[in-house]
Amino acid sequence: MAIPRAVKLEAQQLLDSKQPANLKLDKLNGLFLKNGLASYQTISCSQVMVHPSNRGGSMLNGHDVKAKGSQIMEQGLRLDLLEASCCAFELSKLPEVRKEQFDANIQLSKTQEGFLAPVQGNELYLSVGGSHTTAYLKAIAHGVVSLEENYMKQ
Numbered sequence: 001m002a003i004p005r006a007v008k009l010e011a012q013q014l015l016d017s018k019q020p021a022n023l024k025l026d027k028l029n030g031l032f033l034k035n036g037l038a039s040y041q042t043i044s045c046s047q048v049m050v051h052p053s054n055r056g057g058s059m060l061n062g063h064d065v066k067a068k069g070s071q072i073m074e075q076g077l078r079l080d081l082l083e084a085s086c087c088a089f090e091l092s093k094l095p096e097v098r099k100e101q102f103d104a105n106i107q108l109s110k111t112q113e114g115f116l117a118p119v120q121g122n123e124l125y126l127s128v129g130g131s132h133t134t135a136y137l138k139a140i141a142h143g144v145v146s147l148e149e150n151y152m153k154q
Contacts, residue, residue: 003037004035007031007032007035007037010031011028011031011032014027014028014031015028025087029087042083043088043124043125045134045135045137045138045141046117046120046122046123046138046141046142047122047123047124047125048088048123048124048125048126048127048134048138049091049101049102049105049119049123049125049126049127050105050108050126050127050131050134050135051088051089051101051126051127051128051131052100052101052104052105052126053128054126054127054128054131055131059104059105059108059131060108060112060116060131060132060135061112062112062114062115062116063115064132065112065115065116065132065135065136065139066115066136066145068132068133068136069132069133069135069136069137069139069140069145072133072136073147082130082133085129085130086127086129086130086133086134087127087128087129087130088125088126088127088128088129089125089126089128090124090125090126091123091124091125091126101126102119102121102123105119105123106118106119114144115139115144115145116135116138116139116144117135117138117139117141117142117144118142118144120142
């Protein structure tokens with residue numbers, strides 16, 4: 001779907017503004033939702049990889065994923081907070097870009113083995129918000145992480 005010129009201009013104005021980052025994000029989300037370019041969905045963590053540009057291209061650190069995930073589980077996972085704070089994009093429909101997105105995540109899972117779930121090949125989305133939590137839950141679902149472990153003492 002092509003993004004209308006007026007929406008592009010408004011989005012660029014928001015990005016160029018001096019507003020705080022979270023306010024920009026909220027306004028961009030509103031703009032995209034209003035124009036049918038975004039939607040709210042509930043998806044499985046197994047459908048998600050991390051966006052290759054997440055955290056300036058560093059994507060995720062497995063130790064951080066385990067530490068943050070462990071804290072969330074110790075405090076009690078609140079799905080309402082997870083659903084409210086996560087943001088993801090669909091994988092590219094362009095084959096060469098889609099391959100780059102998969103390759104980046106395959107490389108990440110290899111370098112963070114024992115912390116992150118391996119890429120399954122059926123993922124559909126790339127996270128940019130809630131990436132650590134999503135990766136932690138995916139690691140649990142794929143048996144990479146055990147809920148019985150105490151990661152905070154490692």
